[in-house]
Amino acid sequence: MDAPFPLVLDAAQAAFVCGGVSISAASCRRGGLPNLARATGCRVGADRRTLNVLFASAAAAALLEDVRCSGRIAVTFSEPPTHRTVQFKGSDARILPPEPDDGALAAAYVDAFASALTQLGYSGEVIRAVLASEADELVAVSFTPSAGFSQTPGPNAGNALGAGR
Numbered sequence: 001m002d003a004p005f006p007l008v009l010d011a012a013q014a015a016f017v018c019g020g021v022s023i024s025a026a027s028c029r030r031g032g033l034p035n036l037a038r039a040t041g042c043r044v045g046a047d048r049r050t051l052n053v054l055f056a057s058a059a060a061a062a063l064l065e066d067v068r069c070s071g072r073i074a075v076t077f078s079e080p081p082t083h084r085t086v087q088f089k090g091s092d093a094r095i096l097p098p099e100p101d102d103g104a105l106a107a108a109y110v111d112a113f114a115s116a117l118t119q120l121g122y123s124g125e126v127i128r129a130v131l132a133s134e135a136d137e138l139v140a141v142s143f144t145p146s147a148g149f150s151q152t153p154g155p156n157a158g159n160a161l162g163a164g165r
Contacts, residue, residue, distance in 0.1 A: 013086065038059070070091075
């Protein structure tokens with residue numbers, strides 16, 4: 001259940017979601033049919049109350065349409081080497097044009113994520129190809145997290161986030 005007030009990410013959480021982690025987002029259309037898209041980066045608002053998640057518009061078209069219709073989104077951030085995973089949910093998501101430096105942010109994110117997976121034996125070239133997008137294809141989905149959860153496998157999966165988790 002969503003909290004009645006927005007979450008404020010702490011510095012460690014903000015750094016984590018902006019790092020070389022896997023970013024997947026989901027929303028759903030009427031009838032509950034879900035759509036999923038991989039993101040190409042994340043920017044945290046200066047007040048740490050807003051997440052701005054970047055997507056290649058064509059690859060995320062179905063998700064973006066769901067967000068347009070419902071305003072609801074769930075975004076999961078997972079660190080491949082450790083499986084540390086957090087999820088944030090919001091109900092005020094809106095689609096915005098990218099900021100001027102979001103093309104560079106997306107490129108840096110893809111490099112960081114590919115590097116993390118290369119260390120695990122995956123091909124960085126494949127990862128870069130899967131997440132490739134031109135700067136003019138980017139859109140941002142901005143939302144205020146109203147709920148956050150630890151989704152790291154183990155006994156605390158599903159627990160609400162607290163500071164530093």
